[in-house]
Amino acid sequence: MNCPDCDGNINVPADASVGEIVSCPDCGADFEISKKSGSIELKKAETVGEDWGE
Amino acid sequence: MSKISIVFDRVRAEEKMLQKEAEQLGHDTTSIDAKITRFSTESKKTDYDFGNVVLERCVSYFRGIHFTACLEFLDIPVINTFEVANNCGNKMLTSLLLSKHKVPTPKTYFSFSAEAARENLDKVGYPLVIKPIIGSWGRSVVPLKDKDTVDALFEIREFTDGPHDRIFYLQEMVKRPPRDLRAIIV
Numbered sequence: 001m002n003c004p005d006c007d008g009n010i011n012v013p014a015d016a017s018v019g020e021i022v023s024c025p026d027c028g029a030d031f032e033i034s035k036k037s038g039s040i041e042l043k044k045a046e047t048v049g050e051d052w053g054e
Numbered sequence: 055m056s057k058i059s060i061v062f063d064r065v066r067a068e069e070k071m072l073q074k075e076a077e078q079l080g081h082d083t084t085s086i087d088a089k090i091t092r093f094s095t096e097s098k099k100t101d102y103d104f105g106n107v108v109l110e111r112c113v114s115y116f117r118g119i120h121f122t123a124c125l126e127f128l129d130i131p132v133i134n135t136f137e138v139a140n141n142c143g144n145k146m147l148t149s150l151l152l153s154k155h156k157v158p159t160p161k162t163y164f165s166f167s168a169e170a171a172r173e174n175l176d177k178v179g180y181p182l183v184i185k186p187i188i189g190s191w192g193r194s195v196v197p198l199k200d201k202d203t204v205d206a207l208f209e210i211r212e213f214t215d216g217p218h219d220r221i222f223y224l225q226e227m228v229k230r231p232p233r234d235l236r237a238i239i240v
Contacts, residue, residue, distance in 0.1 A: 019065035
């Protein structure tokens with residue numbers, strides 16, 4: 001899949017599941033794998049918040 | 055065989071391992087994204103299929119605890135319960151409970167303004183450790199060894215001004231060997 005930010009090539013593993021995070025090897029941006037209308041897409045991952053645990 | 059729902063906001067290796075283990079034990083499992091789930095005061099248990107029990111696994115503490123409250127409103131069993139998550143996720147509540155039940159714990163001082171926190175420091179003396187009441191990984195845990203550090207840190211709190219910045223949790227500094235010490239209380 002292509003990075004929504006820099007159009008780099010992001011490799012999404014075949015066994016990856018919705019909710020997993022993938023990173024763009026070119027620009028380093030993180031994306032969450034999501035499913036919309038049956039198809040897989042990448043959406044901007046949430047940034048770490050102050051209430052994020054281990 | 056029971057049906058287990060794993061509620062997540064970010065899938066990590068742990069959630070995958072939990073799902074795999076549950077399936078190997080013969081349980082039907084499903085993963086539910088907290089970020090796209092909706093509730094209302096009109097919601098009913100039959101509107102959803104959460105199965106027999108929910109494992110609440112959100113990385114975000116606030117998201118998780120509020121999601122748990124919604125599930126318990128629907129009478130759905132959740133691990134952890136709201137009470138457990140609320141007590142264990144808030145250092146002040148945890149300290150009060152430990153002390154109330156005579157579990158030895160470092161002396162901890164609570165105040166609700168910077169002014170009162172300074173009075174605590176003047177009375178008890180340095181060093182004390184300031185901790186955010188909610189948070190993990192030691193984030194924003196700072197030893198207060200002198201007045202200059204206190205002035206700088208309290209000024210930062212005034213700027214950030216989050217709701218929890220108004221709660222000042224000051225704790226006795228524990229002398230320890232140069233390694234990580236963890237205590238688990240059951």
